[in-house]
Amino acid sequence: MGKESANRKVSAFAPASIGNVAVGFDILGLALPMLGDIVEVSISSAGVTIEEITGLEVPLPSNPEKNTAGKALIEMIKGEKLDFGFSIKIKKGIPLGSGMGGSAASAVAAVVAANEFLTRKLNKEELFNYAVQGEAVASGVAHGDNVAPALFGGITLCLKQNLDRWKVVELPYPKDIYCTILHPHIVVETKMARAILQKDIALSKHIEQSSHLASFLVGLYNGDWDLLQGSVRDVIIEPQRSSLIPHFDLFKKVAWDTGCLGFSISGAGPSVFALSQGQTTAKSLLEKWQALKQKLSYNFDLWSCEIDCCGARLMDVND
Amino acid sequence: MGKESANRKVSAFAPASIGNVAVGFDILGLALPMLGDIVEVSISSAGVTIEEITGLEVPLPSNPEKNTAGKALIEMIKGEKLDFGFSIKIKKGIPLGSGMGGSAASAVAAVVAANEFLTRKLNKEELFNYAVQGEAVASGVAHGDNVAPALFGGITLCLKQNLDRWKVVELPYPKDIYCTILHPHIVVETKMARAILQKDIALSKHIEQSSHLASFLVGLYNGDWDLLQGSVRDVIIEPQRSSLIPHFDLFKKVAWDTGCLGFSISGAGPSVFALSQGQTTAKSLLEKWQALKQKLSYNFDLWSCEIDCCGARLMDVND
Numbered sequence A, B: 001m002g003k004e005s006a007n008r009k010v011s012a013f014a015p016a017s018i019g020n021v022a023v024g025f026d027i028l029g030l031a032l033p034m035l036g037d038i039v040e041v042s043i044s045s046a047g048v049t050i051e052e053i054t055g056l057e058v059p060l061p062s063n064p065e066k067n068t069a070g071k072a073l074i075e076m077i078k079g080e081k082l083d084f085g086f087s088i089k090i091k092k093g094i095p096l097g098s099g100m101g102g103s104a105a106s107a108v109a110a111v112v113a114a115n116e117f118l119t120r121k122l123n124k125e126e127l128f129n130y131a132v133q134g135e136a137v138a139s140g141v142a143h144g145d146n147v148a149p150a151l152f153g154g155i156t157l158c159l160k161q162n163l164d165r166w167k168v169v170e171l172p173y174p175k176d177i178y179c180t181i182l183h184p185h186i187v188v189e190t191k192m193a194r195a196i197l198q199k200d201i202a203l204s205k206h207i208e209q210s211s212h213l214a215s216f217l218v219g220l221y222n223g224d225w226d227l228l229q230g231s232v233r234d235v236i237i238e239p240q241r242s243s244l245i246p247h248f249d250l251f252k253k254v255a256w257d258t259g260c261l262g263f264s265i266s267g268a269g270p271s272v273f274a275l276s277q278g279q280t281t282a283k284s285l286l287e288k289w290q291a292l293k294q295k296l297s298y299n300f301d302l303w304s305c306e307i308d309c310c311g312a313r314l315m316d317v318n319d
Helices: A069-080 A102-117 A122-138 A145-151 A190-195 A203-222 A239-246 A248-257 A277-297 B070-078 B103-116 B124-139 B148-154 B191-194 B203-222 B240-246 B248-257 B279-296
Strands: A009-019 A030-046 A048-054 A085-089 A155-160 A166-171 A177-184 A200-202 A261-265 A272-277 A300-306 A313-318 B009-019 B029-042 B048-054 B087-091 B155-162 B163-171 B179-186 B200-202 B262-264 B272-277 B300-306 B313-318
Touching: A009 A102, A009 A145, A009 B248, A030 A102, A030 A145, A030 A177, A030 A261, A030 A300, A048 A069, A069 A102, A069 A122, A085 A155, A085 B272, A102 A122, A102 A272, A102 A313, A122 A145, A122 A190, A122 B009, A122 B103, A145 A155, A145 A190, A155 A203, A155 B203, A166 A203, A177 A277, A200 B203, A200 B272, A203 A313, A203 B155, A203 B163, A203 B200, A203 B203, A239 A248, A239 A261, A248 A261, A248 A272, A248 A277, A248 B029, A277 A300, A277 B148, B009 B148, B029 B070, B029 B103, B029 B124, B029 B148, B029 B179, B029 B300, B048 B070, B070 B087, B070 B103, B070 B124, B087 B103, B103 B124, B103 B313, B124 B148, B124 B163, B124 B191, B124 B313, B163 B203, B179 B279, B200 B203, B240 B262, B248 B272, B279 B300
Parallel strands: A048 A085, B048 B087
Antiparallel strands: A009 A030, A009 A313, A030 A085, A030 A155, A155 A166, A177 A272, A177 A300, A200 B200, A261 A272, B009 B029, B009 B313, B029 B087, B029 B155, B155 B163, B179 B272, B179 B300, B262 B272
16 A cells, blocks of 8 residues: 555445345346445555445444454454554445345445555455455345446356355346335344254155256357246245235235346345336336236335346446 | 068167266256167057067067067157057167166157157157156156256256156267266165155255255356366255165265266265266276275276267168
């Protein structure tokens, strides 16, 4: 770090994401462009200080050890043996506890911005390792299913190959896959959503779910809509969590009736999503869900969008 | 069928295969070139007659309804509304109950040979549908994990999308994947091997196994040895069946120590297999297993080979 960096501020944006994507619990994720977190980073003498967190109704912990962005930078300082620290401002664009990867987005935006201050710039794999350690603060265990798409964009497969070795693969996908997302105004804590999961499942469900995972992956590689159609389906985790989400069965039925590729819970919920072939189907679903809002007197946000192509990016650099 | 077909005989060969391939229970398979079944087909006035079954120590049922090749042709006659029947001779090259897909190979060879007598030649997808109905006679339920590779060759994904609709995908694979196979001289009945499976499994095992499946599939598409290494691993079915196979743990340890991509049971067993990057590793494993033969005073057959590229083929056509 040169002296000219002392007053420099760097901001990075990281997009929202859908974890699990129905078929890949803890390993699959996809990035969404319509929301994201922004983290502004500047240099401090040592450690990490969270100056400000905005965009929230409920406060987030400003103790950097308990904040995903803070913890990611603490690990970066340690791992890179930095002789300086970071001061950060977090602007949350992703609602807390929405199941849209906000914890991961903050951690990712923080490491991407902080990277600009390093003498040896880290590559995405290295940044991933710090961000995923940050994200673990929120979910209790390190998972990369939201961190990977927030950093890389697109649809990602994220595997823990050994204790400390992660492998992220950017999957190909047909360009006209569209996503429709519904975010009910309730909060589901990831830790709680994990705690309710039963320890055993039926072997038959495992076999069925393996088929869906294989269909989805091979469908993406081959651009085969026949394989993708119906593959976005979770017969294991979703039935255990759907009761946390009001009107879940109705939203699901409408999605399938609209002809989507599939429907499920985004991450630990309460947001739900559907993937569609083409914008028309995705928008048609959006309109049908929109119509339910008044009918049910139930409040939620809706988006219809393509998949975010590029993941986290710097917003501006001013010295 | 013209009159000139009356004395015509057509033979087809279908290769052995490995079902499940560790990560895709009931859905994945790969073809092996070193063994196969041959079925010779000629025309009869009606129905299916099994004239002869050779190559076996134990007799197979010659009632065509109970024989996989016979049943496949019965379904073909029905489905194609043929006004004639078939007479067949089966030459078994794949040991019965070896877990190397003999039931599927006979059914596949039969439909491939019989197809030569049809006025409208069937494509592979259509042939698959008849062969899989034949194979169901052996395993009790229709599974395509051996039928698909025996017919198409290579590594195949075979999914049952609806009650009667199958989808077979030929997966890409790096050309230097090699296979080492060990066939102990004991018999494991597929139906029995299915019956011992517990109905429930741990959720954690499902998640782990999903990672292996995803690693394997994406590793094949990307030709990524880093993903393939270690992915050929079954933490769900294998532990429940391995006790049926003498010295299983030893064979497994030697395979892993040799640096294979992975090791598991071929289909329902008792054969076991390992996949390797390159012929050298595959042969090295073959030699180490060979050395165990004398040491254990235990008899088994061994092969090391590449994956069969092309699946079932006609052997000769003589009018």
